[in-house]
Amino acid sequence: MKVFSDKIIRWYHQNKRDLPWRNTQNPYFIWLSEIIMQQTRVEQGMPYYLAFVKAFPAVKYLAKAPNDRIMKMWQGLGYYSRARNLHTTAKIIQEKHNGVFPKSFDEVIKLKGIGEYTAAAIVSFAYNQPHAVVDGNVYRVLARVFGIKTPIDSSKGKKDFLKLANELIDKKNAGIYNQAIMEFGAIQCKPLNPNCSNCVLQAMCYAFETKQINELPIKEKKTKVRNRYFNYVVLKNKNETLIKKRTEKDIWVNLFDFPLIETAKKISLDDFFNSAEWEKMIGKNKYVVKKVSGEYKHILSHQKIFACFYEVEVSASLSKIKINNGLVVPIKSLSKQAVPRLIDKFLEENQL
Numbered sequence: 001m002k003v004f005s006d007k008i009i010r011w012y013h014q015n016k017r018d019l020p021w022r023n024t025q026n027p028y029f030i031w032l033s034e035i036i037m038q039q040t041r042v043e044q045g046m047p048y049y050l051a052f053v054k055a056f057p058a059v060k061y062l063a064k065a066p067n068d069r070i071m072k073m074w075q076g077l078g079y080y081s082r083a084r085n086l087h088t089t090a091k092i093i094q095e096k097h098n099g100v101f102p103k104s105f106d107e108v109i110k111l112k113g114i115g116e117y118t119a120a121a122i123v124s125f126a127y128n129q130p131h132a133v134v135d136g137n138v139y140r141v142l143a144r145v146f147g148i149k150t151p152i153d154s155s156k157g158k159k160d161f162l163k164l165a166n167e168l169i170d171k172k173n174a175g176i177y178n179q180a181i182m183e184f185g186a187i188q189c190k191p192l193n194p195n196c197s198n199c200v201l202q203a204m205c206y207a208f209e210t211k212q213i214n215e216l217p218i219k220e221k222k223t224k225v226r227n228r229y230f231n232y233v234v235l236k237n238k239n240e241t242l243i244k245k246r247t248e249k250d251i252w253v254n255l256f257d258f259p260l261i262e263t264a265k266k267i268s269l270d271d272f273f274n275s276a277e278w279e280k281m282i283g284k285n286k287y288v289v290k291k292v293s294g295e296y297k298h299i300l301s302h303q304k305i306f307a308c309f310y311e312v313e314v315s316a317s318l319s320k321i322k323i324n325n326g327l328v329v330p331i332k333s334l335s336k337q338a339v340p341r342l343i344d345k346f347l348e349e350n351q352l
């Protein structure tokens with residue numbers, strides 16, 4: 001529908017935010033920005049984007065960088081699998097494509113960490129290929145304007161919205177059109193309090209006319225959130241502490257945290273230090289509990305973590321305590337390690 005795309009594009013030229021990744025057609029920078037901005041607010045992601053572009057001005061630098069450096073730079077952004085996939089994909093582009101970002105949608109979508117949405121964004125923004133992007137912003141705009149009530153998280157919904165988006169795309173200006181509809185959803189047709197009173201699509205908007213703005217788009221499932229209880233032990237001997245690299249199939253893979261005993265529910269201090277898990281960890285080494293933190297609540301998309309940190313002085317060298325992937329490090333070098341935001345917050349608030 002040409003009138004829809006024309007209105008959206010005109011609106012975009014007048015209202016778009018000036019963002020650094022908008023001034024480039026370099027697929028590598030577009031890819032970087034798309035991965036960083038997934039599930040992230042622009043203000044939060046912007047410094048990360050600028051830091052990555054500065055540190056790795058071309059894909060070959062990212063491919064060659066040590067993984068720990070990338071994880072450290074990613075610290076605080078969350079969803080760390082994005083950083084691991086970013087690195088894997090950079091290496092594949094460097095090795096299999098001679099450092100040149102592939103051009104076709106079918107090749108781009110084969111890369112790790114790149115799904116339908118990101119592939120469409122890259123080939124349309126960089127090469128103006130007519131592949132419609134459908135992200136949360138686009139779902140919202142289309143559901144409201146065209147009154148689509150199929151749940152956006154159902155497979156039928158995904159198919160229907162993608163089909164409509166591809167019918168609406170301005171084939172000659174695919175890149176601009178895609179950016180325009182996403183920006184429209186982000187700053188005009190927002191989830192709460194959209195700016196309907198001053199909207200170029202008001203006259204054709206189903207949700208506005210039928211007063212269903214708050215009902216659209218429709219979602220089928222509610223995300224289930226799991227509560228987890230983390231008991232971290234900050235072991236200290238002289239000026240050293242023990243950390244471990246997380247390698248299990250779980251959150252925060254390849255980041256460092258402290259020795260951890262996870263329990264099914266909150267546990268008292270006495271129960272913790274009498275538990276078989278703690279006795280197994282500390283063995284015959286003598287120790288004194290120096291400090292117990294309050295509760296740290298850390299919320300992820302599918303998990304709520306309740307964490308407690310026990311600072312424990314151990315009389316023997318920490319190398320005697322055997323845990324998987326353990327590493328004894330000077331306390332003052334902790335800030336150099338890539339750690340999850342939860343650990344970072346604990347370190348910021350506590351002098352070890």
Ligand code: SF4
Pocket residue numbers: 141144145188189190194195196197199200201202205207208213
């Ligand atoms: S009228 Fe309101 S709901 Fe409809 S497109 Fe405009 S901002 Fe969105």
